[in-house]
Amino acid sequence: MDTQLKRGLLEVCVLTVLKKEDSYGYQIIKDISPYIEISESTLYPILRRLEVSDFVTVYSVEHNSRLRKYYKINDKGYKKIEDFINEWQEVMKIYKFIVSKREEKNE
Numbered sequence: 145m146d147t148q149l150k151r152g153l154l155e156v157c158v159l160t161v162l163k164k165e166d167s168y169g170y171q172i173i174k175d176i177s178p179y180i181e182i183s184e185s186t187l188y189p190i191l192r193r194l195e196v197s198d199f200v201t202v203y204s205v206e207h208n209s210r211l212r213k214y215y216k217i218n219d220k221g222y223k224k225i226e227d228f229i230n231e232w233q234e235v236m237k238i239y240k241f242i243v244s245k246r247e248e249k250n251e
Contacts, residue, residue: 154180159222160225161175162215166215198218198220200221
């Protein structure tokens with residue numbers, strides 16, 4: 145899969161996980177992994193981009209005598225998910241067109 149496309153998809157996947165509840169890196173990986181492959185080295189830059197772009201807010205909570213960084217989706221993050229859903233409907237139309245034309249050639 146194209147790297148830029150996968151990156152964009154992963155950003156929306158992370159935001160979608162955060163819709164359910166605030167979460168931290170390791171838990172986000174566990175929540176996304178059944179659907180798409182993601183590693184810590186991929187996730188943490190995404191989380192930083194989402195924070196810098198103001199799609200999430202970050203706060204720390206002490207856990208086992210250590211601070212754990214939690215991520216919380218905000219209104220701008222919710223809007224990014226909605227924009228993605230709307231744009232993806234257009235992508236699906238294009239996909240269906242391409243597939244239908246491929247099948248025509250195979251007939």
